[in-house]
Amino acid sequence: MTLRPVCLDAGPFRLRPWRGDDAAVVLAAYRDPEIRIRSLSSVDDLSAATAWIDERIDGWRSGAAAAFAVIDPTSGAVLGNVRLRIDHPPVEGEVGYWTLPAARGRRVASTALDAVSGWAFGVLGLARLRLIHAVTNPASCRVADRGGFRFDRELPPGGRWPTPGHLHLRGAGDQTQPPALAVTRMRMSSTGEGVRPVVVPGCRSDI
Numbered sequence: 001m002t003l004r005p006v007c008l009d010a011g012p013f014r015l016r017p018w019r020g021d022d023a024a025v026v027l028a029a030y031r032d033p034e035i036r037i038r039s040l041s042s043v044d045d046l047s048a049a050t051a052w053i054d055e056r057i058d059g060w061r062s063g064a065a066a067a068f069a070v071i072d073p074t075s076g077a078v079l080g081n082v083r084l085r086i087d088h089p090p091v092e093g094e095v096g097y098w099t100l101p102a103a104r105g106r107r108v109a110s111t112a113l114d115a116v117s118g119w120a121f122g123v124l125g126l127a128r129l130r131l132i133h134a135v136t137n138p139a140s141c142r143v144a145d146r147g148g149f150r151f152d153r154e155l156p157p158g159g160r161w162p163t164p165g166h167l168h169l170r171g172a173g174d175q176t177q178p179p180a181l182a183v184t185r186m187r188m189s190s191t192g193e194g195v196r197p198v199v200v201p202g203c204r205s206d207i
């Protein structure tokens with residue numbers, strides 16, 4: 001499966017693919033100890049930040065993963081990151097995310113997660129998404145709940161994860177309406193737009 005880079009409307013936020021000129025913000029993000037601890041990547045200088053972005057651009061080209069910068073649609077400022085890794089065959093996927101320290105507590109992560117999930121189910125046709133976070137990361141557990149990912153089970157350490165984790169799942173047919181989606185719906189209906197996260201025309205999605 002190849003992936004056409006897109007921008008997504010996520011209510012108060014917008015998602016666009018990471019670009020080469022984002023290296024400084026990626027480097028700043030990885031100066032945050034929380035992001036460093038929770039991430040599988042390490043970014044210590046501008047060339048590592050550029051390599052991090054190149055890996056995300058390659059994900060779109062190979063169809064292995066769709067990685068988005070979450071931005072403020074008015075200022076264009078980057079607020080966070082959300083990435084969907086796609087299994088082969090492309091039936092399921094796994095999501096990961098971080099929010100820059102200054103933007104935390106505004107539902108950036110949960111709203112972005114909900115938008116990516118809607119796109120993964122509605123456009124890519126995936127059937128189920130996984131979300132794994134460390135047991136010691138209660139903020140991420142809240143993000144999962146708000147993003148519509150129900151707790152499934154605790155996972156022992158292993159594979160990519162050195163500590164015990166929580167597995168959360170969200171299926172394409174899940175009937176539950178996550179709170180983040182409710183927020184998006186309210187904001188979108190007030191402008192007369194559709195109720196699902198939609199692809200944004202005119203947004204720079206070139207990579």
Ligand SMILES: CC(C)(COP(=O)(O)OP(=O)(O)OC[C@H]1O[C@@H](n2cnc3c(N)ncnc32)[C@H](O)[C@@H]1OP(=O)(O)O)[C@@H](O)C(=O)NCCC(=O)NCCS
Nearest residue numbers: 034038098099104105106107108109110133138139140142
């Ligand atoms: C986890 C993280 C992504 C949350 O980002 P965010 O944009 O602030 O998330 P949201 O605003 O959507 O939701 C955060 C929720 O966690 C809650 N929270 C924040 N810190 C918390 C803590 N220490 N304990 C419990 N809950 C906490 C908030 O109150 C909020 O819950 P609410 O919506 O019920 O009020 C962000 O803190 C981060 O980037 N952390 C470092 C990287 C990381 O952990 N990534 C996830 C790896 S699985």
